[in-house]
Amino acid sequence: MNPNPLLAPAALLVLWSCLVLLWLVLTRFPAFAKAGISLDNAPRGARYVDVEKNLPQKVNWVSHNYTHLMEQPTIFYAAIAVLALAGDTSTVNTGFAWAYCGLRIVHSLWQGLVNTIKVRVALFTLSTVCLCVLAVNAVRCTLF
Numbered sequence: 001m002n003p004n005p006l007l008a009p010a011a012l013l014v015l016w017s018c019l020v021l022l023w024l025v026l027t028r029f030p031a032f033a034k035a036g037i038s039l040d041n042a043p044r045g046a047r048y049v050d051v052e053k054n055l056p057q058k059v060n061w062v063s064h065n066y067t068h069l070m071e072q073p074t075i076f077y078a079a080i081a082v083l084a085l086a087g088d089t090s091t092v093n094t095g096f097a098w099a100y101c102g103l104r105i106v107h108s109l110w111q112g113l114v115n116t117i118k119v120r121v122a123l124f125t126l127s128t129v130c131l132c133v134l135a136v137n138a139v140r141c142t143l144f
Contacts, residue, residue: 004087005094009101010080016105017069023112024066031059058112065111069104076100076131082138093137096130103127 032038035054043050052060076097083093107123110116 004084004089006080006084006088006097009094009097010077013069013073013076013101013104016101016108017066017073020062020066020069020108020112024062027059027062028055031055057115061115062112065108068111069108072128072131073104075135076104079131079134079138083134083141086138086141088137088141090137093134096133096137100127100130100134103130 032051032055035051037051037054048063052063080097103123103126107120107127110119110123
């Protein structure tokens with residue numbers, strides 16, 4: 001079986017999202033304990049946003065990044081699925097898919113560890129350009 005090369009960067013981004021979830025758990029729960037927050041004393045219906053102000057910024061950065069990985073990359077997965085189902089195996093789209101995946105990983109690391117906005121915006125913008133190219137190519141691949 002010859003898998004479509006477009007699927008590899010999508011699969012890696014899925015794995016990366018799982019690793020960021022693990023990072024979130026490993027930072028969030030110790031921070032909860034340090035702040036005196038437990039499942040036993042959490043108000044009924046409480047959400048993370050309700051306790052976020054009681055936690056260190058760096059813990060929140062990881063949490064925010066995990067949320068980001070559940071947002072825009074869903075469009076990436078859709079574009080990759082459309083291209084793969086349409087049979088596209090072009091090096092151009094594969095290159096943009098790898099670039100998007102790599103930029104999102106760097107964005108995650110930057111947001112979780114350093115989090116200067118100017119760099120985050122640049123990484124986000126570059127990854128968005130890659131995503132838009134993939135989306136346009138998915139439309140081209142399916143309509144023409």
